[in-house]
Amino acid sequence: MSAASVDPRELIAREPMHVRQVLAIGIATALNALDGFDVLSISFASPGIARDWGIDRAALGLVLSMELFGMGIGALFLGSMADRIGRRPTILTSLVVMAIGMGLASTANSVFVLSIYRLFTGLGIGGMLAATNAIVAECSNARRRNLSVAIMTGGYPMGAVIGGSLAGWLLAATGRWQSVFQFGALVTLLFIPLVLWLVPETIAFLCHRRPAHALERINRTLVLQRRSPLTDLPARDEVRVGSSLMQLFAPGMAAVTLLLTLSYFAHMMTFYFLVKWIPKIVTDMGFAPALAGGVLVWANVGGATGAVTMSLLTQRVGVRPLVVGAMLCGAVAVALFGQGFSTLYSLSIVACVAGFFTNGATAGLYAVLAQSFSASLRGSGTGFVIGIGRAGAASGPIAAGLLFAAGWGLSGVSIALAGGTALGGIVLALVRYRENSVA
Template identity: 75%
Template sequence: MSELDPRAIIAREPMHFRQIVAIAIATALNALDGFDVLSISFAAPGIAKDWGIDRAALGLVLSMELIGMGIGALILGAMADRIGRRPTILSCLVIMVSGMFLASTAQTVTILSAFRLFTGLGIGGMLAATNAIVAECSNARRRNLAVAIMAGGYPMGAIVGGSIASLLLGATGRWQSVFEFGAVLTACFIPIVLWLVPETIAFLLHKRPAGALAKINRTMVRQGRAPLDVLPPRDEAPQRFSFGQFFAPGIASVTLLLILAYFAHMMTFYFLVKWIPKIVVDMGFAAASAGGVLVWANVGGASGSIVLSLLTQKVGVRPLVIGAMICGAVVVAIFGQGFTTLASLSLIACIGGFFTNGATAGLYAVIAQSFPASLRAGGTGLVIGIGRAGAALGPIAAGLLFAGGASLSLVALLMGCGTLLGGIALSLVRYRENSIA
């Protein structure tokens, strides 16, 4: 890559305010994802009460948007590598607004599940596209930090949105109000993205659509940099997209191990965040109090993301993630061992969130650097898409175990093994940081 190539300039120079704004918006979008995904968790106790459904059925409802996220990450993540990061994000926002609003109108478990599946399509595609945007807007020095901060938006959304959801539940007594609030909040991001998030230079240089030079120069000038006279030579001829590209020699083992690591870790992570409210309610506490315990889990998650983000400036990201996964497995197993007060449940949930979400934040940084620009959103989507099957399997498996008479202590121990397996898989990845080309 030439030193005059805009990607090289972005990689080596300090970040401009507009790059920071784009990363901040991507972080806010991930926070929005965090609230949208966990909205069903806050609503779950009310749904179970109103409709009289058992734990096995509730586990399926809790997992539907996770299944949609997997499909959305695969399909819309690949679309972001074809049509661009920005239009993909806008499309995902429209899907999420529609899905959240429709969920508030559902009258049956089947209809609600369908609307949550639809919402998940947008959430999954959003995560793949925002991960690519942050990686491509950051300089080389701050890339790990920026991606980890972006991932930290997820628990922040759950904290702020969850606190509001708990207030709404307490004030209205209607679980539908959680989805209504989510639809309005999501719609507010559409004009923000249109105004402040341009297409990434890395994507424009790779795909070279009509007007690419003018679009690149507009972004360069806004960042206080000199415009280009001509586009730099292509690094490679664009190829027709194929999932087979991710399993080519030299990249196949990385792809497969990242999928396994993400799959196994998501099983544990989503068991924790999806089942906390219902577990706490079943102990005799009010739904609003149960939502408060989930908020504390996300306080820990946000803290874990921040701490890991800062540590990546001094320590390699992969060993940090492996360590967080091992600690997370231990804490999730401990979560089920006899805690009966709100204070103790909140504390252990907070510690569990610290390690499991810190590991998630670091995983996104590893994934973003494992694929070249031509495959970055698609590769992220592939790993997340297949990995989300683990996310969906976690709440379902826990629901079936509970319905079969398993104790919380046994379920927590078994579900904690997922992130332990993920750490082992990640330790086997022959990881080498790639330039954002």
């Protein structure tokens, strides 16, 4: 078979993965870890912000959610951009936005200004999530795709664990919550040269969109992967009429898109209630902010372990039943978090278990998204689900803040917010989709 008759996407799907593919997936995982730190930086800083500005829980809940609104907008529009101009430029744009937003957050002097800066930061984080999910799915072979996507998702809690430990050290050393954002801005900038060096545009995108010099760019990547270059591009994909967002609601796709979005929305309510409110809840119990941040670190240790466990199990068990089970167990664990635990040890253990199941479910959900959408819709589909679903992420901390302000205790709030991920598991069990292997 000549090189001209080979579709390189089929080669990527069926052949063992080259070290260059593994490196690209590794960078995407590190980018997701950066997202994890950037999103939770406000959680680590929140006790100091509440102390310095004297704001109540309702106002703090709004501040904690602002970058989640931004993430929804960013995922929706930058995710669509990733299908138009490419995964790599979308990631680079997202990094610039994130770095600027984190730097500006360290200069904020009011709730309103900080909220605007966090909203802006969230635009970049949302675009990053959609683009990295597409890159990992398209750089992996078919056998390891679920594993690779789950590992990438596991970067999120790892970033929170490592970043949280550093944030605790920074808070203890400086006494300034601003130092957390300054650190995040610096690390974000350092990723730009790494992406330029190690993350090429994906072959699946280049084959589908065929931008200028597509053949040369595909061949450059193939040669780096020790594969034979092409003499010409493979046959064009079937051209679909309408925008990619419209195609998500075409016959056969509409139900999948809507049910996945609802499942993600409901699950994110619970997940972000947990990770956003832990430091403030533990601080209000009388513990120092650095110790309260340690409980959040343990929640993310559980989250990282859950993502790795999910990634290994997907090699032997269907990913969807795993995610449904993890969601239901996560709902129980989150409800238990508010049931009278009052020592750092017990809070850390329950938070770790809750993080294990809720983030394990999140890791599996991203694998489901990668399966559910073809290459032509992967950025838009992932971006749409994340974009709309992030409204659930934002509503979780806000709802908790309003319930606390209305006089609800931690027990009732935990049970109420745990219902989100339980609903997400039930909805996901109803989804019927056909797995996409290559394009």
